[in-house]
Amino acid sequence: MNWTADPWPVVERVTEYETGWYTGGYDRVTQPNGTEKDYYWAALPAAVVVLAIDGDDVVFVEQYRPVIREHCLELVAGIVEDGEGYEAAARRELREEAGLLADDVTLLETFACSTGVLRHERGIVVADGLTETERDLDDNEFLTVTRVPADEALARAREQPANDATIEGVLLARADGYLD
CATH class of the missing domain: 2.20.25 (N-terminal domain of TfIIb)
Known part of the structure:
Protein backbone atom coordinates (compact mmCIF):
# COMPACT_ATOMS: atom_id res chain seq x y z
CA MET A 1 0.00 0.00 0.00
CA LEU A 44 -8.04 18.37 22.56
CA PRO A 45 -4.66 19.84 23.48
CA ALA A 46 -1.84 17.45 24.31
CA ALA A 47 -1.77 16.12 27.87
CA VAL A 48 0.87 14.73 30.19
CA VAL A 49 0.50 11.94 32.76
CA VAL A 50 3.09 11.79 35.54
CA LEU A 51 4.11 8.64 37.35
CA ALA A 52 5.94 10.13 40.34
CA ILE A 53 8.08 7.76 42.40
CA ASP A 54 8.59 8.73 46.03
CA GLY A 55 10.85 6.12 47.62
CA ASP A 56 8.87 2.88 47.50
CA ASP A 57 5.61 4.68 46.69
CA VAL A 58 3.83 6.03 43.64
CA VAL A 59 2.10 9.39 44.01
CA PHE A 60 -1.59 9.43 43.05
CA VAL A 61 -4.26 12.07 43.44
CA GLU A 62 -7.86 11.43 44.40
CA GLN A 63 -10.52 13.63 42.87
CA TYR A 64 -14.19 13.72 42.02
CA ARG A 65 -14.93 13.56 38.28
CA PRO A 66 -18.33 15.22 37.66
CA VAL A 67 -18.55 13.83 34.11
CA ILE A 68 -18.75 10.24 35.38
CA ARG A 69 -20.08 11.16 38.87
CA GLU A 70 -17.31 9.18 40.61
CA HIS A 71 -14.32 9.72 42.89
CA CYS A 72 -11.19 8.54 41.07
CA LEU A 73 -7.66 7.57 42.04
CA GLU A 74 -5.39 8.87 39.28
CA LEU A 75 -1.85 9.77 38.43
CA VAL A 76 -1.04 13.48 38.31
CA ALA A 77 -1.98 14.76 34.85
CA GLY A 78 -2.79 17.89 32.90
CA ILE A 79 -2.64 19.84 29.68
CA VAL A 80 0.65 20.69 28.00
CA GLU A 81 0.55 24.46 27.67
CA ASP A 82 1.61 26.36 24.54
CA GLY A 83 5.39 26.35 24.11
CA GLU A 84 5.83 23.71 26.80
CA GLY A 85 7.29 20.22 26.33
CA TYR A 86 6.07 17.08 28.10
CA GLU A 87 8.87 17.15 30.67
CA ALA A 88 8.22 20.80 31.59
CA ALA A 89 4.48 20.14 31.78
CA ALA A 90 5.13 17.15 34.05
CA ARG A 91 7.23 19.26 36.41
CA ARG A 92 4.57 22.00 36.49
CA GLU A 93 1.62 19.63 37.00
CA LEU A 94 3.47 17.70 39.72
CA ARG A 95 4.18 20.94 41.59
CA GLU A 96 0.66 22.34 41.11
CA GLU A 97 -1.34 19.19 41.91
CA ALA A 98 0.86 17.31 44.38
CA GLY A 99 3.18 19.98 45.77
CA LEU A 100 6.26 18.11 44.61
CA LEU A 101 9.42 19.14 42.76
CA ALA A 102 11.25 16.46 40.77
CA ASP A 103 15.01 16.20 40.33
CA ASP A 104 14.58 13.96 37.29
CA VAL A 105 11.83 13.56 34.69
CA THR A 106 11.92 11.06 31.84
CA LEU A 107 9.52 10.97 28.92
CA LEU A 108 8.59 7.32 28.38
CA GLU A 109 6.18 7.54 25.47
CA THR A 110 3.90 9.78 23.45
CA PHE A 111 0.91 8.40 21.57
CA ALA A 112 -2.44 9.28 20.04
CA CYS A 113 -5.51 8.50 22.14
CA SER A 114 -8.87 7.11 21.01
CA THR A 115 -8.01 7.61 17.35
CA GLY A 116 -11.53 6.77 16.20
CA VAL A 117 -12.90 9.97 17.72
CA LEU A 118 -10.13 12.12 19.20
CA ARG A 119 -7.33 14.27 17.90
CA HIS A 120 -5.36 14.12 21.11
CA GLU A 121 -1.81 13.20 22.05
CA ARG A 122 -0.69 12.03 25.48
CA GLY A 123 2.77 11.77 26.98
CA ILE A 124 3.72 9.55 29.91
CA VAL A 125 6.53 10.90 32.12
CA VAL A 126 8.28 9.31 35.12
CA ALA A 127 9.42 11.69 37.85
CA ASP A 128 11.69 10.93 40.78
CA GLY A 129 13.96 12.65 43.28
CA LEU A 130 10.94 14.37 44.82
CA THR A 131 10.97 17.29 47.25
CA GLU A 132 7.87 18.79 48.84
CA THR A 133 6.81 22.35 48.06
CA GLU A 134 3.58 24.37 48.02
CA ARG A 135 0.71 23.24 45.80
CA ASP A 136 -0.93 25.63 43.35
CA LEU A 137 -4.29 24.08 42.46
CA ASP A 138 -6.52 25.45 39.71
CA ASP A 139 -9.88 26.79 40.92
CA ASN A 140 -11.62 23.58 39.76
CA GLU A 141 -9.12 21.17 41.34
CA PHE A 142 -10.02 19.61 44.67
CA LEU A 143 -7.34 16.93 45.01
CA THR A 144 -6.04 14.74 47.79
CA VAL A 145 -2.50 13.43 47.39
CA THR A 146 -2.25 9.69 48.09
CA ARG A 147 0.88 7.55 48.13
CA VAL A 148 0.49 3.92 47.13
CA PRO A 149 3.20 1.27 47.57
CA ALA A 150 4.77 0.70 44.14
CA ASP A 151 4.00 -3.03 44.24
CA GLU A 152 0.29 -2.17 44.67
CA ALA A 153 0.14 0.60 42.04
CA LEU A 154 -1.22 -1.52 39.20
CA ALA A 155 -3.87 -3.19 41.34
CA ARG A 156 -4.98 0.20 42.67
CA ALA A 157 -4.99 1.72 39.17
CA ARG A 158 -7.29 -1.09 38.02
CA GLU A 159 -9.86 -0.49 40.76
CA GLN A 160 -13.12 0.95 39.48
CA PRO A 161 -13.59 3.57 38.32
CA ALA A 162 -10.31 2.89 36.49
CA ASN A 163 -9.11 5.25 33.77
CA ASP A 164 -6.95 4.79 30.75
CA ALA A 165 -4.28 7.39 31.52
CA THR A 166 -3.49 5.99 34.96
CA ILE A 167 -3.36 2.38 33.79
CA GLU A 168 -1.20 3.36 30.80
CA GLY A 169 1.22 5.29 33.00
CA VAL A 170 1.64 2.46 35.49
CA LEU A 171 2.00 -0.19 32.78
CA LEU A 172 4.57 1.77 30.76
CA ALA A 173 6.61 2.59 33.86
CA ARG A 174 6.50 -1.05 34.89
CA ALA A 175 7.47 -2.25 31.39
CA ASP A 176 10.43 0.14 31.37
CA GLY A 177 11.68 -1.10 34.75
CA TYR A 178 10.64 1.82 36.97
CA LEU A 179 8.24 -0.34 38.99
CA ASP A 180 8.53 -3.96 40.09
Whole structure:
Protein backbone atom coordinates (compact mmCIF):
# COMPACT_ATOMS: atom_id res chain seq x y z
CA MET A 1 0.00 0.00 0.00
CA ASN A 2 1.20 3.51 -0.80
CA TRP A 3 1.15 5.36 2.56
CA THR A 4 2.34 8.65 1.06
CA ALA A 5 -0.88 9.30 -0.88
CA ASP A 6 -4.06 10.09 1.09
CA PRO A 7 -6.43 7.20 0.34
CA TRP A 8 -9.25 9.03 2.17
CA PRO A 9 -9.21 12.64 0.88
CA VAL A 10 -11.10 15.22 2.92
CA VAL A 11 -13.94 16.73 0.89
CA GLU A 12 -15.09 19.07 3.65
CA ARG A 13 -13.95 19.88 7.21
CA VAL A 14 -16.60 21.35 9.51
CA THR A 15 -16.07 22.69 13.02
CA GLU A 16 -19.43 22.48 14.78
CA TYR A 17 -18.44 23.86 18.19
CA GLU A 18 -15.53 25.31 20.09
CA THR A 19 -15.15 25.49 23.84
CA GLY A 20 -12.29 26.63 26.00
CA TRP A 21 -11.47 22.96 26.45
CA TYR A 22 -11.86 21.33 23.03
CA THR A 23 -13.11 21.73 19.46
CA GLY A 24 -15.51 19.32 17.79
CA GLY A 25 -16.66 18.69 14.26
CA TYR A 26 -16.41 16.30 11.38
CA ASP A 27 -14.51 15.59 8.20
CA ARG A 28 -16.44 14.42 5.17
CA VAL A 29 -14.05 12.04 3.40
CA THR A 30 -14.04 10.04 0.23
CA GLN A 31 -13.59 6.40 1.20
CA PRO A 32 -11.53 3.99 -0.91
CA ASN A 33 -14.72 2.67 -2.60
CA GLY A 34 -15.64 6.21 -3.77
CA THR A 35 -18.44 6.85 -1.27
CA GLU A 36 -18.42 9.80 1.12
CA LYS A 37 -18.89 9.60 4.88
CA ASP A 38 -18.74 12.03 7.80
CA TYR A 39 -16.22 11.13 10.52
CA TYR A 40 -16.80 13.05 13.75
CA TRP A 41 -13.91 14.17 15.93
CA ALA A 42 -13.02 16.18 19.01
CA ALA A 43 -9.66 17.93 19.15
CA LEU A 44 -8.04 18.37 22.56
CA PRO A 45 -4.66 19.84 23.48
CA ALA A 46 -1.84 17.45 24.31
CA ALA A 47 -1.77 16.12 27.87
CA VAL A 48 0.87 14.73 30.19
CA VAL A 49 0.50 11.94 32.76
CA VAL A 50 3.09 11.79 35.54
CA LEU A 51 4.11 8.64 37.35
CA ALA A 52 5.94 10.13 40.34
CA ILE A 53 8.08 7.76 42.40
CA ASP A 54 8.59 8.73 46.03
CA GLY A 55 10.85 6.12 47.62
CA ASP A 56 8.87 2.88 47.50
CA ASP A 57 5.61 4.68 46.69
CA VAL A 58 3.83 6.03 43.64
CA VAL A 59 2.10 9.39 44.01
CA PHE A 60 -1.59 9.43 43.05
CA VAL A 61 -4.26 12.07 43.44
CA GLU A 62 -7.86 11.43 44.40
CA GLN A 63 -10.52 13.63 42.87
CA TYR A 64 -14.19 13.72 42.02
CA ARG A 65 -14.93 13.56 38.28
CA PRO A 66 -18.33 15.22 37.66
CA VAL A 67 -18.55 13.83 34.11
CA ILE A 68 -18.75 10.24 35.38
CA ARG A 69 -20.08 11.16 38.87
CA GLU A 70 -17.31 9.18 40.61
CA HIS A 71 -14.32 9.72 42.89
CA CYS A 72 -11.19 8.54 41.07
CA LEU A 73 -7.66 7.57 42.04
CA GLU A 74 -5.39 8.87 39.28
CA LEU A 75 -1.85 9.77 38.43
CA VAL A 76 -1.04 13.48 38.31
CA ALA A 77 -1.98 14.76 34.85
CA GLY A 78 -2.79 17.89 32.90
CA ILE A 79 -2.64 19.84 29.68
CA VAL A 80 0.65 20.69 28.00
CA GLU A 81 0.55 24.46 27.67
CA ASP A 82 1.61 26.36 24.54
CA GLY A 83 5.39 26.35 24.11
CA GLU A 84 5.83 23.71 26.80
CA GLY A 85 7.29 20.22 26.33
CA TYR A 86 6.07 17.08 28.10
CA GLU A 87 8.87 17.15 30.67
CA ALA A 88 8.22 20.80 31.59
CA ALA A 89 4.48 20.14 31.78
CA ALA A 90 5.13 17.15 34.05
CA ARG A 91 7.23 19.26 36.41
CA ARG A 92 4.57 22.00 36.49
CA GLU A 93 1.62 19.63 37.00
CA LEU A 94 3.47 17.70 39.72
CA ARG A 95 4.18 20.94 41.59
CA GLU A 96 0.66 22.34 41.11
CA GLU A 97 -1.34 19.19 41.91
CA ALA A 98 0.86 17.31 44.38
CA GLY A 99 3.18 19.98 45.77
CA LEU A 100 6.26 18.11 44.61
CA LEU A 101 9.42 19.14 42.76
CA ALA A 102 11.25 16.46 40.77
CA ASP A 103 15.01 16.20 40.33
CA ASP A 104 14.58 13.96 37.29
CA VAL A 105 11.83 13.56 34.69
CA THR A 106 11.92 11.06 31.84
CA LEU A 107 9.52 10.97 28.92
CA LEU A 108 8.59 7.32 28.38
CA GLU A 109 6.18 7.54 25.47
CA THR A 110 3.90 9.78 23.45
CA PHE A 111 0.91 8.40 21.57
CA ALA A 112 -2.44 9.28 20.04
CA CYS A 113 -5.51 8.50 22.14
CA SER A 114 -8.87 7.11 21.01
CA THR A 115 -8.01 7.61 17.35
CA GLY A 116 -11.53 6.77 16.20
CA VAL A 117 -12.90 9.97 17.72
CA LEU A 118 -10.13 12.12 19.20
CA ARG A 119 -7.33 14.27 17.90
CA HIS A 120 -5.36 14.12 21.11
CA GLU A 121 -1.81 13.20 22.05
CA ARG A 122 -0.69 12.03 25.48
CA GLY A 123 2.77 11.77 26.98
CA ILE A 124 3.72 9.55 29.91
CA VAL A 125 6.53 10.90 32.12
CA VAL A 126 8.28 9.31 35.12
CA ALA A 127 9.42 11.69 37.85
CA ASP A 128 11.69 10.93 40.78
CA GLY A 129 13.96 12.65 43.28
CA LEU A 130 10.94 14.37 44.82
CA THR A 131 10.97 17.29 47.25
CA GLU A 132 7.87 18.79 48.84
CA THR A 133 6.81 22.35 48.06
CA GLU A 134 3.58 24.37 48.02
CA ARG A 135 0.71 23.24 45.80
CA ASP A 136 -0.93 25.63 43.35
CA LEU A 137 -4.29 24.08 42.46
CA ASP A 138 -6.52 25.45 39.71
CA ASP A 139 -9.88 26.79 40.92
CA ASN A 140 -11.62 23.58 39.76
CA GLU A 141 -9.12 21.17 41.34
CA PHE A 142 -10.02 19.61 44.67
CA LEU A 143 -7.34 16.93 45.01
CA THR A 144 -6.04 14.74 47.79
CA VAL A 145 -2.50 13.43 47.39
CA THR A 146 -2.25 9.69 48.09
CA ARG A 147 0.88 7.55 48.13
CA VAL A 148 0.49 3.92 47.13
CA PRO A 149 3.20 1.27 47.57
CA ALA A 150 4.77 0.70 44.14
CA ASP A 151 4.00 -3.03 44.24
CA GLU A 152 0.29 -2.17 44.67
CA ALA A 153 0.14 0.60 42.04
CA LEU A 154 -1.22 -1.52 39.20
CA ALA A 155 -3.87 -3.19 41.34
CA ARG A 156 -4.98 0.20 42.67
CA ALA A 157 -4.99 1.72 39.17
CA ARG A 158 -7.29 -1.09 38.02
CA GLU A 159 -9.86 -0.49 40.76
CA GLN A 160 -13.12 0.95 39.48
CA PRO A 161 -13.59 3.57 38.32
CA ALA A 162 -10.31 2.89 36.49
CA ASN A 163 -9.11 5.25 33.77
CA ASP A 164 -6.95 4.79 30.75
CA ALA A 165 -4.28 7.39 31.52
CA THR A 166 -3.49 5.99 34.96
CA ILE A 167 -3.36 2.38 33.79
CA GLU A 168 -1.20 3.36 30.80
CA GLY A 169 1.22 5.29 33.00
CA VAL A 170 1.64 2.46 35.49
CA LEU A 171 2.00 -0.19 32.78
CA LEU A 172 4.57 1.77 30.76
CA ALA A 173 6.61 2.59 33.86
CA ARG A 174 6.50 -1.05 34.89
CA ALA A 175 7.47 -2.25 31.39
CA ASP A 176 10.43 0.14 31.37
CA GLY A 177 11.68 -1.10 34.75
CA TYR A 178 10.64 1.82 36.97
CA LEU A 179 8.24 -0.34 38.99
CA ASP A 180 8.53 -3.96 40.09
